[in-house]
Amino acid sequence: MTKKLDRKLDMSLAVSPLAPKTTPALPAVAGVKFATHAAGIRYQGRTDLMVAELVAGTTVGGVFTRSLTASAPVEQCRTNRKHGQARVLVVNAGNSNAFTGKKGASAVEQTVAAAVATFGCAPHEVFVSSTGTIGVQLPFEKIVAALPEMKTKLSATATLDAAKAIMTTDTFAKVATRTSMIDGKTVNIVGFCKGSGMIQPDMATMLAYIFTDAVLDAATVQYLVAGSADKTFNCVTVDGDTSTSDTLLMFATGQAAHKVVNHPHDPRLADFKITLLDLMTDLSKQIAKDGEGATKFLEVRVTGAEHDKAAHRIAMTIANSPLVKTAVAGEDANWGRIVMAVGKSGEKVDRDKLAIRIGGVAVAQEGEAVPGYDETPVAAHMKGQEVVFEADIGIGPGHATVWSCDLTHGYIDINGSYRT
């Protein structure tokens, strides 16, 4: 695997054509500081380690991969999340510390112990993530050695650096920021994430972190992050593969001026909920837009399914179909493949009620092609960078939207290049 990854690193990966044209300026979030370091865990000549120090009193919520072969760091986060308090986040790129047995768990423990010693917090307040190759022992001693120096470099404005330090096959840093109001007071939200392959987050993307200065108790943070993940990160798929390391954490530092919110249904959260969902949607779409080899962004909207869960499964089946994804790559309005995917979803479907739209144009309805179907506007839509497929199942109220990308030679190049 070493040669393979090295080769991948040698390939100067061109930035995805779907990358945002500009990177937003990221405001400091009161109570959060970042530091990055080139620890040489696997990559050379770039940062691969980040630390976030969080002010005392920071609450945390998170959701994690449903993979049954989850990594050691995921297990650590899952355990600590229940305490609801966070002071330090440590993330490395290049090695996922997954399928590393007892030594892997020990590597996490050593990292936590070093964070405790360096930052003066409790072990349950430390969160560790690792992303990269599976099955290789993590050289945790490099992380342990780096932490004291990183503490001296902490900065409230190093957010973009932090986002860059956790990248693996990503071709651009994925960041987003919003401001919201709670109880008449301004709160900031900043988020970043990484991930472009092995992406069908059963709950979250590979790694995503959200920081806010809102004053929220831990149960409220957990409710907000878990509920929003279902509508955002859980709606992204690149290749249908689920990482062993998927992690989404949200930290609330409590530094904003409003009074504490102790309940997720508090009406003062109305704007914050919408804003958080918007930020997480933004980050989620960026992941699809950086799908390995992606040249087109695909949005699949399903309506009229038996219920929302059925709609989500149908949409995911469409978005994960290699035949649909190669048709998108080929700018081929091959709606028969959408029909095929709907049919294999396993959800309740009546073939003769199914309707398909591409780019807003009806192509099929009542179980056959639209009479006098003119492909011209559909063909034009397929040539764009953002393709929208809609399937109306015609039998119920269920609806869902998912985001994906096309399947191209680039995906094969990145994941299947011969080792030489």
Added chain:
Amino acid sequence: MTKKLDRKLDMSLAVSPLAPKTTPALPAVAGVKFATHAAGIRYQGRTDLMVAELVAGTTVGGVFTRSLTASAPVEQCRTNRKHGQARVLVVNAGNSNAFTGKKGASAVEQTVAAAVATFGCAPHEVFVSSTGTIGVQLPFEKIVAALPEMKTKLSATATLDAAKAIMTTDTFAKVATRTSMIDGKTVNIVGFCKGSGMIQPDMATMLAYIFTDAVLDAATVQYLVAGSADKTFNCVTVDGDTSTSDTLLMFATGQAAHKVVNHPHDPRLADFKITLLDLMTDLSKQIAKDGEGATKFLEVRVTGAEHDKAAHRIAMTIANSPLVKTAVAGEDANWGRIVMAVGKSGEKVDRDKLAIRIGGVAVAQEGEAVPGYDETPVAAHMKGQEVVFEADIGIGPGHATVWSCDLTHGYIDINGSYRT
């Protein structure tokens, strides 16, 4: 879609490097005659229509796609199969008559009526299959017009021609033959099938037909074909996509010398069952070996799962993972991706009991890489044309084997080529 398929036809598809080196001589099966025709349904300059005439008294069994958007011909076969009698099989390539609404059902009815008129049988004794593009009305009048002439050309030895006439993106005709003994008498079995993309037969490959002169009642044929499909065609996946047209039919003409077998558990069937399974395994592997763009055949064996169904799902999850399939294409012994796939299968797994072997060599066990793992023999195995992955889950008696192929640039070329 027209241009797309035409372009595909223009590309002279090279024969799969995994194709069998020789084609077996196919004996006549008493009671079966074939004729083929270039009907110009979509393809030009090749046969695209086949008819099999079956002697009176022929029994039939079959299994069909579980797709909820099944084609009109599949619905017709499913209905007629219940009568258990067959006299005529009509199969066309180039148009699947799927998602064609009421007109599609009418096209099947017209074809059946023409077969009834030509061959002098009952409507429920006619079986129709179509394979090719979805969503385009079938020019059934070309089939209707061809049947009388085809009747005059029927031949007991035109089996290979029949197999060729139903090919679409297949790069070689998939045929197999075996002889077996029932009650001390020799019986012949001949089978052929087609399919290379949109293949994850939920029950069967796209189209597969088996002919035997054994004397079996219809219930016995149905039991044998359905039971064997679960261990053969249902264990093949090329791309995880399920066709709207999957059809497997087995015809028993009753011309052999043994006395009728009326029960699938009749001990006289012992050798026949083994032989049929062997023939269907042969055909199934040929489908994986003609997977669109395939350069390597992949066998995934799962043992130690909770039960057989769990083992099958885990094996399919491994075989369908784009990351696993691209690693095979890249001759990359990236066993971490196998771990990932096991983890996302949703089946019961204990990460620390999981063991992985590649080409018979242990690479990981007890949740981590094998101590002192030497990749040399594994790398050599990955360079071969047939790759074997084994995963032992370590928690139960369940086992399963599935067959697939790698994911290469060829798949993208065939399915995603730009329309010009």
